[in-house]
Amino acid sequence: MLKCVMTGSQAKVFGKAVQSLSRISDQLWLDPSRKGLALRSVNSSRSAYGCVLFSPVFFQHYQWSTLVKMNENEHDTTLNLKCKLGMKSILPIFRCLNSLERNIEKCKIFTRSDKCKVVIQFFYRHGIKRTHNICFEESQPLQVIFDKNVCTNTLMIQPRLLADAIVLFTSSQEEVTLAVTPLNFCLKSSNEESMADLSNAVYSEMFVGSDDFDFFQIGMNTEITFCFKELKGILTFSEVTHAPISIYFDFPGKPLALSIDDMLVEANFILATLADEPSRASSPQSLCLSQKRKRSDLIKKKAGKNVTGQTLECISRKAAPRRIYPKETLTNISALENCGSPGMKRANGDISEVSESSVSNTEEVPGSRCLRKFSCMFFGAVSSDQQEHFNHPFDSLARASDSEEDMNNGRFSLS
Amino acid sequence: MKFRGKIVDGACLNHFTRISNMIAKLAKTCTLRISPDKLNFILCDKLANGGVSMWCELEQENFFSEFQMEGFSAENNEIYLELTSENLSRALKTAQNARALKIKLTNKHFPCLTVSVELFSMSSSTRIATHDIPIKVIPRKLWKDLQEPMVPDPDVSIYLPVLKTMKSVVEKMKNISSHLVVEANRDGELNLKIETELVCVTTHFKDLGNPPLASESTSQDRNPEHMAEVHIDIRKLLQFLAGQQVNPTKALCNIVTNKMVHFHLLHEDVSLQYFIPALS
Numbered sequence: 001m002l003k004c005v006m007t008g009s010q011a012k013v014f015g016k017a018v019q020s021l022s023r024i025s026d027q028l029w030l031d032p033s034r035k036g037l038a039l040r041s042v043n044s045s046r047s048a049y050g051c052v053l054f055s056p057v058f059f060q061h062y063q064w065s066t067l068v069k070m071n072e073n074e075h076d077t078t079l080n081l082k083c084k085l086g087m088k089s090i091l092p093i094f095r096c097l098n099s100l101e102r103n104i105e106k107c108k109i110f111t112r113s114d115k116c117k118v119v120i121q122f123f124y125r126h127g128i129k130r131t132h133n134i135c136f137e138e139s140q141p142l143q144v145i146f147d148k149n150v151c152t153n154t155l156m157i158q159p160r161l162l163a164d165a166i167v168l169f170t171s172s173q174e175e176v177t178l179a180v181t182p183l184n185f186c187l188k189s190s191n192e193e194s195m196a197d198l199s200n201a202v203y204s205e206m207f208v209g210s211d212d213f214d215f216f217q218i219g220m221n222t223e224i225t226f227c228f229k230e231l232k233g234i235l236t237f238s239e240v241t242h243a244p245i246s247i248y249f250d251f252p253g254k255p256l257a258l259s260i261d262d263m264l265v266e267a268n269f270i271l272a273t274l275a276d277e278p279s280r281a282s283s284p285q286s287l288c289l290s291q292k293r294k295r296s297d298l299i300k301k302k303a304g305k306n307v308t309g310q311t312l313e314c315i316s317r318k319a320a321p322r323r324i325y326p327k328e329t330l331t332n333i334s335a336l337e338n339c340g341s342p343g344m345k346r347a348n349g350d351i352s353e354v355s356e357s358s359v360s361n362t363e364e365v366p367g368s369r370c371l372r373k374f375s376c377m378f379f380g381a382v383s384s385d386q387q388e389h390f391n392h393p394f395d396s397l398a399r400a401s402d403s404e405e406d407m408n409n410g411r412f413s414l415s
Numbered sequence: 416m417k418f419r420g421k422i423v424d425g426a427c428l429n430h431f432t433r434i435s436n437m438i439a440k441l442a443k444t445c446t447l448r449i450s451p452d453k454l455n456f457i458l459c460d461k462l463a464n465g466g467v468s469m470w471c472e473l474e475q476e477n478f479f480s481e482f483q484m485e486g487f488s489a490e491n492n493e494i495y496l497e498l499t500s501e502n503l504s505r506a507l508k509t510a511q512n513a514r515a516l517k518i519k520l521t522n523k524h525f526p527c528l529t530v531s532v533e534l535f536s537m538s539s540s541t542r543i544a545t546h547d548i549p550i551k552v553i554p555r556k557l558w559k560d561l562q563e564p565m566v567p568d569p570d571v572s573i574y575l576p577v578l579k580t581m582k583s584v585v586e587k588m589k590n591i592s593s594h595l596v597v598e599a600n601r602d603g604e605l606n607l608k609i610e611t612e613l614v615c616v617t618t619h620f621k622d623l624g625n626p627p628l629a630s631e632s633t634s635q636d637r638n639p640e641h642m643a644e645v646h647i648d649i650r651k652l653l654q655f656l657a658g659q660q661v662n663p664t665k666a667l668c669n670i671v672t673n674k675m676v677h678f679h680l681l682h683e684d685v686s687l688q689y690f691i692p693a694l695s
Contacts, residue, residue: 202502206544212536
């Protein structure tokens with residue numbers, strides 16, 4: 001169902017895409033379609049999603065087909081390749097990319113659907129051939145439904161500049177905050193720690209003037225907080241492309257999109273951002289409504305007060321770096337908070353799952369920890385054919401909104 | 416108490432960054448003493464540090480184009496701060512190609528050392544990176560513990576060999592024993608010895624040269640080939656050597672038999688003294 005051939009340098013770009021997606025999660029979906037070959041990855045807490053789409057003309061040769069299954073009830077089902085690979089299997093294959101680029105003449109990737117295997121072959125000089133057979137798991141790829149065009153804030157920056165800013169932050173810091181005004185841009189360390197930790201952590205911030213950006217359009221002053229690790233993911237990929245990074249975002253709580261569009265390859269990383277939640281999550285339906293409600297609430301609750309546990313509900317934060325949450329929690333896209341000076345925030349962040357199908361109970365954490373939650377992201381399956389059985393219970397198709405794309409197959413629209 | 420300083424020269428900035436990296440490798444937490452003409456990085460010989468102490472001194476004039484400070488009081492015009500050394504060195508990492516570096520004492524909810532780096536940018540607007548490093552102000556009554564250590568009259572004083580060589584030798588020895596004997600004599604010979612039940616390894620360095628001793632009286636009595644030795648913990652020596660990324664301008668070692676070994680390095684114009692006590 002998939003067969004493609006690449007040169008050494010193309011394989012390097014492909015390998016970099018795999019490496020950058022490995023920062024998101026341990027699993028990778030290989031999703032070929034008429035549009036090209038997409039590599040997708042979603043983290044376990046559904047707060048980060050990455051997709052790198054290689055257009056058919058990127059490859060030396062690209063061939064894709066679907067299996068059409070004849071059903072008894074005369075509805076043919078089109079089965080696309082539902083291929084999920086473990087990062088542990090594919091990442092070591094694309095190590096030492098520089099030497100790969102220099103030494104291989106050709107790289108071939110094809111699937112054998114009869115055996116649920118992906119075969120990756122490297123052809124070296126002197127007739128040497130290296131073959132890897134990777135078993136894949138049948139799993140419906142997920143996509144994120146996110147319209148970049150409706151975002152009020154759009155930036156375009158050279159990856160080099162962003163990488164320089166990232167040097168500021170220590171790897172121990174999980175989150176960074178991006179604050180923008182119509183005139184400038186500031187990347188600063190997020191203050192998620194409780195009172196006790198605050199006295200030990202270095203607070204860093206970096207201002208970049210709007211002139212340093214290729215494109216700078218800010219609809220409103222915004223401050224959003226997201227995970228640092230995933231930002232590094234797209235920077236890894238930017239090393240092999242020549243296009244600037246575009247950043248699309250809105251208010252806190254709404255996901256942030258980072259994308260690189262290099263004509264033949266397009267990479268999109270959608271990250272959830274932290275939102276403040278002044279009240280307990282109520283019901284799934286409040287998801288969309290709460291966006292509007294909370295915003296006005298927030299503006300009253302300006303920085304100027306220490307936000308303590310007494311005023312906010314708490315969801316305990318799991319310290320596990322992989323953010324595996326055994327509990328389903330519901331997100332409310334909630335209030336904006338004007339994140340002021342470092343001392344203001346005594347919040348303890350949390351990353352929560354997206355789920356339309358369940359309502360969670362949030363735990364109260366005693367003490368001064370505050371509640372913050374990551375916003376949800378809307379997920380849709382790549383094909384609407386069947387509800388795939390997933391490993392996680394939360395893999396429901398969150399109904400994004402009223403957009404008609406959802407009607408047929410919930411495809412991610414980029415136009 | 417107030418402090419603000421500015422470094423604009425690229426070479427000074429890089430040197431300051433290198434010093435800070437070295438301090439970060441030598442001591443996890445250290446004291447920064449600010450006085451009108453000097454900056455000192457101090458590690459005092461508490462048990463927590465394993466008895467090791469460090470005194471690093473630099474003349475502020477050699478680095479800062481602007482330097483203003485107001486100490487605790489007029490009579491005690493000094494500031495003693497405790498900080499995590501790595502925080503400072505990491506903050507300075509961004510200053511590699513900076514136009515200017517400003518460092519000042521601030522109080523943003525708690526006392527901080529704010530390092531502000533002005534970076535070059537392609538367009539007219541400047542990029543500014545700021546780091547607020549949390550610090551603790553050390554109260555006046557504890558200052559007496561943080562004074563320059565007295566250097567007792569050494570039995571032998573000798574110039575050190577190339578530190579990288581010393582480090583690779585000591586690194587290998589560490590795997591065999593944690594007890595190292597450092598001995599040297601007035602004839603320019605330095606030996607590093609380890610002894611276990613099964614094996615005994617000695618590395619000999621010759622023709623190192625001895626600096627002239629301050630008190631000539633003791634030197635007459637001693638046979639120049641007589642070795643002064645001290646037993647130390649090898650890991651402490653290794654930590655000291657690991658901190659030296661760049662070869663110093665001058666390096667010498669003073670041995671007080673069975674008491675301690677004192678290393679005195681000069682990195683251009685910055686002086687570093689490191690004391691390792693003898694194993695009891």
